[in-house]
Amino acid sequence: MSxxxxxxxxxxxxxxxxxxxxSELLVSEKADTTISDSLSRGSLDRIKSIKDDVELRKLDxxxxxxxxxxxxxxxxxxNLAAQVTGIEYNRTHNAExxxxxxxxxxxxxxxxxECGVKRFLLVSTxxxxxxxAVVPTPESEGERDExxxxxSGYGWAKRMSEKLGKYYAQESDMEIAIARPFNAYGLxxxxxxxxxxxxxxxxxxxxxxxxxxxxxxxGNQSRVFVHAKDIxxxxxxxxxxxxxxxxxxxxxxxxxxxxxxxxxxSELSGRNPEIVYDTSKPDGYPRRAADxxxxxxxxxxxxxxxxxxxxxxxxxxYYEKTK
Numbered sequence: 494m495s496x497x498x499x500x501x502x503x504x505x506x507x508x509x510x511x512x513x514x515x516s517e518l519l520v521s522e523k524a525d526t527t528i529s530d531s532l533s534r535g536s537l538d539r540i541k542s543i544k545d546d547v548e549l550r551k552l553d554x555x556x557x558x559x560x561x562x563x564x565x566x567x568x569x570x571x572n573l574a575a576q577v578t579g580i581e582y583n584r585t586h587n588a589e590x591x592x593x594x595x596x597x598x599x600x601x602x603x604x605x606x607e608c609g610v611k612r613f614l615l616v617s618t619x620x621x622x623x624x625x626a627v628v629p630t631p632e633s634e635g636e637r638d639e640x641x642x643x644x645s646g647y648g649w650a651k652r653m654s655e656k657l658g659k660y661y662a663q664e665s666d667m668e669i670a671i672a673r674p675f676n677a678y679g680l681x682x683x684x685x686x687x688x689x690x691x692x693x694x695x696x697x698x699x700x701x702x703x704x705x706x707x708x709x710x711x712g713n714q715s716r717v718f719v720h721a722k723d724i725x726x727x728x729x730x731x732x733x734x735x736x737x738x739x740x741x742x743x744x745x746x747x748x749x750x751x752x753x754x755x756x757x758x759s760e761l762s763g764r765n766p767e768i769v770y771d772t773s774k775p776d777g778y779p780r781r782a783a784d785x786x787x788x789x790x791x792x793x794x795x796x797x798x799x800x801x802x803x804x805x806x807x808x809x810x811y812y813e814k815t816k
Contacts, residue, residue, distance in 0.1 A: 496733040497524040506573035508535030510681045515725035520546045529563040539681045560604035569616040572601045578688040587646030606665045615658040616734045619675045629746045630732040630801035631784040643777045662738035663666045668711045670736040675744030675783050679721035680811040704766035707775035712752035717782045723797035735791040744783025745797050
């Protein structure tokens with residue numbers, strides 16, 4: 494029998510990019526699923542396929558009283574509520590990003606313990622890693638030096654959230670899983686240049702015909718991109734199998750440079766803009782890839798496996814139809 498069957502499971506941020514896929518998976522596993530979302534960036538369109546199978550609570554979880562309402566009578570809380578934006582917004586709004594993400598984590602952990610929740614998923618990020626992290630990056634690098642400067646506020650909030658989660662695991666009966674997802678993408682993301690991630694921002698600009706296309710940095714920086722549905726599956730596996738208050742990467746080691754990414758999106762969209770790389774702008778991490786040793790060990794050998802080209806083609810087709 495599924496671990497999640499008939500369990501009362503709360504997904505905060507369940508109308509978001511990853512949370513909507515996670516909610517769908519929980520419904521398919523016959524969990525009694527509740528979604529809490531402020532809908533400030535979440536969208537009901539993302540959960541339309543399961544709207545009759547979940548309970549939706551529109552709540553602002555920056556208000557602690559709402560966290561208590563959300564956690565009441567839940568067996569499992571999967572806390573995906575966060576302020577997540579792109580590199581430009583993050584690097585110029587570190588205080589806001591730190592305060593909001595730290596508050597969300599503190600509120601939800603405290604409320605879950607107070608409500609007697611048995612198991613909790615704490616969602617961290619690969620942004621906890623330092624600029625010169627070993628690549629592929631093992632989880633131990635998250636305890637060294639400082640998070641990469643372009644995401645400093647976000648990275649520190651998530652590092653501190655992990656620490657708080659470990660303290661609660663030590664001092665309460667709640668079991669806590671800690672996930673560190675790498676760069677998420679998928680067609681449910683925001684196609685917004687100012688606040689979105691790199692992939693939807695590039696798709697929007699290229700498909701809208703921007704030419705020349707000015708890209709931040711050298712283009713030589715590399716990333717691993719993980720489809721949101723794979724991250725959701727990884728979160729379910731960690732919550733079930735490894736609630737040990739010990740961080741685990743959800744990612745892989747298939748690096749792609751930003752130059753390669755731009756070329757691939759251009760190819761898929763059928764466009765051929767002139768590309769200009771603005772080296773006066775930051776690259777962020779020079780390289781980013783996940784060491785998956787621990788993930789494989791605790792999940793029974795699973796790693797994310799959606800091919801990047803397949804996921805990008807899905808996003809380009811969706812954007813072209815809806816723009």
